[in-house]
Amino acid sequence: MVQKGQIDHLLQESAIIVPPDNLKQAANLQNYEKEYADSINNTEGFWENIAKELSWFSPWESVYENTYPTFKWFLNGKCNITYNALDRHLEHNKNKVAFLWLAEDGSERSFTYGRLYSLVNKFANGLKQIGVQKGDKVVIYMPLTPEGAIAMLACARIGAVHSVVYAGFSVGALADRINDIDAKVLITGDIGIRRGGHIDLKAIADEAIKSCPTLTNTIVWRRLGEKTTLKSKQLDFDELMNNQSPHCDAEIMDSEDPLYVLYTSGTTGKPKGILHVHGGYMVGTYYHFKTFWDIKENDVFWCTSDIGWVVGHSYIVYAPLITGTTTIFREGTIDYPEPDIFYNIIEKYGVNVIFTAPTALRMLMRYGDKNSKKYDLTSLRYLTCAGEPLNPEALKWAYKILCGNGEWGHIVDNWWQTETGA
Template sequence: MAEDWAHRWTRAAEELVWDTPWSRLYTPEEPYGRWFTGGRLNIATNCVDRHAEREGDRPALLWEGEPGDRRAFTYAELRGAVRTAAAMLRGLGVGAGDRVALHLGWLPETVVAMLACGRLGAVHTILPTPLPAEALAERLDDFQPKLLLTQDGAWRHGTILPLKARADEALSAVGGVEQTIVIRRTGVDVSWYAGDRWWHEATGVETCTEPERPEARAAEHPLLATPMANRRGRPVSAVHGTANVLVTASTIHRYGMSPGGVFWCAGDITWLGAQVHGVYGPLSRGDTAVMFEGTLDVPNRDRTWDIVERYGVQTMVTSPSVVRRLRGWARRAPDQCRVSTLRRIVTLGEPIEPDLTRWLRDQIGTGGLDIADGWGQVELNGVVRLDRPVDATRIPEPGLAIVDENGATVASGERGELVLTNPWAGMLRGLEGVGAEDAARHWRRYPGSYATGDVASYRDTGDPHRPELIFHGRLDQVISVSGQLVSLTEVREALLAHPFVADAEVCERSDPRLGRSLAAAVVLATGVSTDNTTTLARDLLDAVREVLGGLARPRALCFVDRFGPELSAEARRRALAVLLAGAGEEPCTLTWDQLLAAAREDPVPGR
């Protein structure tokens, strides 16, 4: 293994505080390898305590709620809040290895709970606030938490989501949760049951019995679990280790994303990228992290630029989908005084189109804004590569290569599967769920490499060390929508579960305004009336949203007379993608003959 590779990882790890230094950097061991053998550290020490001891008055969190309320925490105040929350959790019986589910939006208490769990060695997961009760119950049943944290209600686009009520309904179908801690956020009335406690009362004790210095944990002690898109209808979650998260988050933050200063990750906290790069990254470096609870068009579509101006944001991280919305909302570019502090924008989660990059650079930054695009995966703990990093010499080389089905490197311009040929410290530490075995194939396809499942190609830039990486989608039936993975199989199964549907297909489509989105085609059951296709389509799409959430809701739907045996499932999806590429949100009607004709024009028939 290259000496420079090991040197960079060593330097990255040495920038953290270790209670016990590791004895060996990396051990090649199936399937993921072992990192930092013998090392012990604590995430709260590295993200809070060490900064509080040196510069306790430095702002750590600048938080703004959707209705406009604001709160700020210095590092000294954040340290006190984390210690108090850890003492509360410990008093409720939570210890190392126990599981805590956070059914929370992006609140200061969410960040405090994440760090308090890490301080104790408890494993946490963050469950999306829009989940309906049935889907929430499934997530809880998969994760098996000892304790649940939720809110009375959550603000979302000017309305209140009834989180506590949904949690109560979900818990009635799931066993094992011993306590529910409720954060008072909106003031709505909630039902109360045995084991329920208010956060403000549980953390409002006069004295804190939590030790001054947190107990060190083994380097790979599990820190968090995050659900991945289901494979073939089978759930699977990735479990990430403490040092694995810390080392990569800290390194990518400072040398990939931000040279320092006020940092804002404009994304949903349930997105792993927001947790790693919006919380652990900036806090591990002692930076100031801006956090926003709601949607960026409330109360108006200038909210993004209001936040940048109010807090002096210097680096902003978001997804291309958010940038597209910002461009669509903009009648004109914001006044330059409002974005005068902004120096850098980093996009994650999906490829960004050149015209979006130009809009950011020319209209928002008037030519002086640095734009970078990052690639990574849930399995790899977020971002691995940026096309314009802050300092490329300090980021360990993942050894990206593009190979054919036999593992041979393809020529420049040819498509193949993207693989990592070097070990990556952020690699997950385990897979959970009945779909884990199916997901584990990424470590078996090419000996000595990790297969990403992404189809890509290289474009020559004249610099042999920095060719342009072009992405062309996925090998499996999982796509990235607004930075989060969505399973086409899951969406299809949700449609098939509707009594009006006899058959269904779901495909990915590219929209110049919205980016990647889903489109669906259904064959209706015998006897179902088509007198009002608009109402019927809305019912079908709403059923998908209720089960899987808003990102999984197809943006276009068509009704097809039948699906014949002439095409494979993949060829059928490709034909639908062609026919529905320009479709609006109003339902349309297609025939099977039209799909066959589109498939015949496909340059890769039968794939």
Template sequence: MDDVLLRAPLVPPTDTLRRDAPVTPEEAQRLRDLPPEAYWLEIARHLDWITPPERGLDGTLGDFRYFPGATLNVSVNCLDRHDPHRVALHYEREDGLRETWTYGRLTRATARFAACLQDLGVTRGDRVGIYLSNAPEAFIAIQACYRIGAVYSVIFAGFSASAVRDRLTDAQPKVVICTDATLRRGRPVPLLSTLREAMTGVDSVGAVVVARRVDRDAPLQQGEHDFHALLDAQTRHAEPVPVEANEPGFIIYTSGTTSKPKGLVHSAAGFLVGTYANVLWSLNLRPDDVYWCTADVGWLTFPIFALVGGLAHGATLVVYEGGIDHPTPERPYALLERYGVTKMFTAPTALRMLRRAGDDAVARHDLTRLQLVALVGEPLDPETWHWTQGTLGGGRIFVNNTYGQTETGTAWASSMVGLTPTRPGSCGEPLPGYRAQVLRDDGQPAASGELGVLTLSEPFPSLARTVWGDHDRYRAVYLSDHPGHYAASDAALMDADGQLWVTGRVDDVMNVAGHRIGTMELEAALTTHPAVSEAAVVARPDPLRGTVPVAFVVPRAGTLPSPALEAELADAVVQGVGRLARPDRVVIVSTVPRTRSGKIMRRLLRDLLVTGDVTGDLTSLENPEALDVIRQALNAPD
């Protein structure tokens, strides 16, 4: 990686965030120095337990328990213990529908819906499918599962019937909760009809509960129940069930490519403890904060930073359903201004989308209450970091890039907000309670600045415990490459100050003529060019050099593609990274394939580049037309 990036000045916390820091710098250092087991026992004391933990860790990676014998209820910690008059949710849909929910109202609805689930036969340990959009019903349904000890399984609302069926077949839920449809860029996206098709051959489901939000009069079939009719008729409030700290809380599936999706199992209490700490350090949410997490409920970022971790801190959450840039790219600014958002959690791609819309849009909105923008999901280029801090934030905010995975249940690398600095483009440092190592291929620790495989050497409460129904697969995927370490195939390095740089999947590290190069640094070099809105670099096999980089570039508005621009961009990579990294080709395109969260699907770019076709799971692809755009660009004469 370019030494200029690794040696850029560290950026300290802002005065506002330093003043409001949750602990003193001395206390933060004490926590960082604690052994993980002692640290997690201290964090656990922040929460309300029915049977408090007396012990921390029991076991090792692959077979461990945290806080054995202790019991709590997640919904009590997320709802009941907060001021019932405080606003919990400001909900808004892209067509303008708005709702406000206090903690008291949300708690009562959750307890009543939990009773509805019990009346439908759901008991402790039963699975419940959650096929919902970013709507209040998602909070009610998931917290209701926590309240009665049911194990929920979130299914992303953008999946096809086939992908939904795979997940239902594996989890075998007794009840599925869905919305009739969701809105996306002005069009209804049917969920109920997709679910009906997906349930063919799935015999475990005894009832479907439908929250009719788009078509209030949508007809229901046998075995389907109206969410709000059940809720309105229910007078009983389910009592919170004590749940042992290592009992399963939920199953979340990784997207399949060529193999069956993995149903990762997280414990309820372990996830709560981990996300509570994650939000404490990465956001320092306070009761007077208004906070917007832009993620989709179907991806784990939303439960970590909003649905569980966010509610556990009692903040006011903004919940948005739909495309955040619809009907115009100014929609996010309008939301930030309307609700007086103080802290925001999003993805680098969303920020690049805002930047592409131009800076004039920022100036038309009052964003002066914004203090912090936190990020996760993919590598962050320094150019986007500086635009976010300087233009979006007016030079007064802190930009906190973080790193985590579905498997880890937290974004475990981050700045401790108000306490520790960051370096633009990095992911901060490993938070207290985590022991990270970057390893070489031979298993030895990598040197400072040396690219290797990112691993964790000790268990922690929010780490996924198994793959549902297939623990051997869990061990083979995560624990076999580097014995004694958890590894999920991400490439990374640590700089001289201990800042973590995650460059992407191990597959995205190219070996060019014997030199290992991460795609992140090439993309960062491209986005520094004033004509570039965003860039994605993938590797193409080469008989002479092993692999060579190929760049896909989306230009800024008003920029016309030309051979001269392609040459300029190739030169920008040479200047930023080195002559060895010069792209074999620069492909200028109007769009690239994305997930609904805006993340570029580099896997599909690689498929089109190497084979001319795409394989694997396409259900999270939002813009299928991008595939034809890429094909045409690749087939165009040089």
């Protein structure tokens, strides 16, 4: 536990880290103070201009309504977040890589925007086939794989509300969340993989559903194939998709219609279900990602979080797709199977922006500097950190090793919360 004296010591850090001139000159946001003033002094016009950069089925009647304790955005506007994440990229970027998924064993799978669009639609049609409708609740208990993201997008596509449960939570935690939102369907995998070992997700799911009376079906992504047996009311993920049409019109959603429910971690009490909606969340994450992550058209982005957290929702799935970015995500830990895999990925794929946690940096620090020196890390413009305090030692180390002491990159410390979606 950090003691008061230690906190006082940390607060006395006075070093100033300034971004390289070339990054400042090319930044998407050139004048933060003016941008902030505009957002305060002309809130309606500020957010309206940003929202107009996205596609809407019909425009809003007013930008926002503040009737404390509720706050509504883009009233009566019609949209669907998946239309902006997928459809609007098909004309010009159908063959651009949307997701590049990396496995611990070195294998990889890439999904272009065109392919992802088809797979999401096929799974959406599969959900419709088993009776999932607009407003139904679907719990997703999946490892960090493309199938988890496809499940999220497919739910949003047809207006179902997804609730992702981190695939490390217990039987009780999973059952509690299923019951709290009266979920109709559970989507799970048979196993997750971490440090070469198998995590039996299906065994956890099988036990949890015994106390979940609202579930009508469980869909299982079977990585182990026929070795994984299905029980009553359990369906195979791939078989549900196989014979479906690759076309599924995005459900027309009101801006305030629910997109997902994500539960807080419960560190300060009982986990609370946080609801995010299509319109406001779509505009907010789009703006935040392109502006404060300074995302460029051809960037490769890597977020080391998980879809079980809000960071994974916003910065593995939704915001990168809305901006048309190529996103890397990887199952497992960043130091396995070798301590240098983190640096290897940066060089091999030309990663430009990374979002990670201070714990990950401290993990890399323990291995020393020798692993990083074997690789060219100069593609990395920004390293952003959140999830916990970024201690000065980790910041200085990362700035030196990953940002070349400011020669080519910059480090950004930030914070977020489940309630704000970013």
